[in-house]
């Protein structure tokens with residue numbers, strides 16, 4: 001009974017909203033869900049927006065899955081943006097030395113959609 | 121130091137890590153941690169309990185809401201009877217991992233808390249104790 | 259209303275019992291104190307006035323008591339305070355009262371050393387009364403012990419309140435300093451400015467990071483200008499902190515522009531081996547502002563030439 005993560009299509013892009021707690025069990029599911037949504041979406045070329053404003057805690061494990069998923073989505077040709085990180089989560093990750101270097105970020109969903117622009 | 125709440129939580133399976141994390145978060149709230157301090161101690165709880173599980177083969181955590189009469193805080197202890205940390209100096213410096221990880225969990229947790237003690241002995245196990253105090257009361 | 263001090267200091271029934279046990283105050287002592295009450299009621303007025311005579315004769319305490327109206331009010335309070343010692347009952351309300359006395363002295367700025375000396379004077383005055391009463395031997399010794407214990411018990415509570423009051427003041431100062439030390443100023447829609455002045459240690463650096471992150475998140479800002487022209491010393495440690503703030507702001511989706519960079523700071527940043535591609539820097543604040551505006555799709559134009 002793993003909760004699945006809702007993936008919506010907004011303005012031609014895939015929008016994944018991660019809610020509540022991305023528990024260790026759900027985190028793998030998240031990656032699979034996102035990758036198979038991209039797979040189903042073949043033929044289109046919108047970007048991928050991952051909204052993490054619902055995440056209160058992001059440890060190195062979750063951060064790694066987020067970064068890996070973003071990298072995989074990029075390899076599959078999707079412009080990928082992570083948006084909505086909370087101030088305390090950003091401070092914690094940086095203090096630990098985890099800068100998520102390769103990940104593109106945006107303030108919120110609006111800002112993220114702006115970044116992704118119109119699908120080509 | 122007065123212990124206001126003390127709980128012992130088993131760390132044996134993946135699902136136990138979020139339980140420790142959640143309890144730490146609730147106690148941080150009870151101890152009046154602000155959002156930054158709460159995220160910091162909760163994240164440390166997550167890192168250290170996962171280390172006990174993944175590297176230490178499981179063990180237990182003691183999560184405590186403490187007070188020294190003037191400040192409230194959280195004390196977390198993680199204990200396992202695993203192989204111990206091979207190179208403790210490198211592990212504390214960060215960027216060292218025996219897995220395929222960045223190796224930032226242990227060193228990062230240390231930077232997130234006010235007090236940090238590790239005892240580890242090869243073949244016997246590891247005990248990590250951390251304390252974080254709430255800031256700016258009233 | 260303020261929370262009670264017993265609540266703030268987490269002084270509960272359990273604490274009360276252990277504290278009484280530690281000071282060896284039991285039923286017997288409380289009964290003895292209650293039995294002394296008639297004698298003390300008779301003597302209060304005189305004891306309190308001798309007590310104030312002592313305080314007014316010492317230069318250190320006299321300075322706190324230069325207002326006769328205040329002295330009158332305090333004397334009235336002292337009478338109630340003094341008689342409460344001989345109630346024969348010590349409960350949480352009693353403790354609260356003692357905490358308030360300690361806190362009031364802390365607010366007046368009376369240091370604990372004078373407070374303790376004053377206690378001793380009280381003790382001396384009570385001792386004289388008890389000796390003058392004509393009861394001697396074991397009875398007198400036991401009565402004296404009861405009085406000493408309750409007064410030391412009181413002094414300990416006053417010190418608790420002192421320390422807590424001091425720490426609360428300290429925390430308030432820290433919070434005020436935190437706002438002063440890292441003021442986030444909105445200079446344009448979605449553009450913030452954080453001018454840093456003075457010395458940056460790791461505590462302050464953490465505050466700067468938190469203020470910057472909260473500011474960006476509250477204002478939905480896209481750009482934050484971090485002006486370090488006023489920072490006294492930028493060594494590798496400070497530079498490292500500033501870059502961490504930049505990294506944290508990037509995680510939120512905001513850009514940081516570092517301005518006010520002197521040649522030495524430039525050298526430090528390069529020595530740290532920072533990836534300069536991700537770093538927006540400008541020498542002057544005005545140039546940083548121009549860059550910030552261009553990042554949010556605005557520009558500053560010359561009015562005469564029109565836009």
Ligand SMILES: Nc1ncnc2c1ncn2[C@@H]1O[C@H](COP(=O)(O)OP(=O)(O)OP(=O)(O)O)[C@@H](O)[C@H]1O
Pocket residue numbers: 060061167171172175176200202203204205206211214216217218219221222223224225226227228246
């Ligand atoms: N409880 C433990 N028992 C045995 N070894 C441990 C324990 N905790 C940490 N270690 C060792 O210390 C190394 C560093 O730990 P650290 O948590 O920093 O990194 P990690 O767990 O490998 O990766 P991550 O960054 O995902 O946490 C680990 O790779 C492991 O070898």
Ligand SMILES: [Mg+2]
Pocket residue numbers: 167170171224225226
């Ligand atoms: Mg780890």
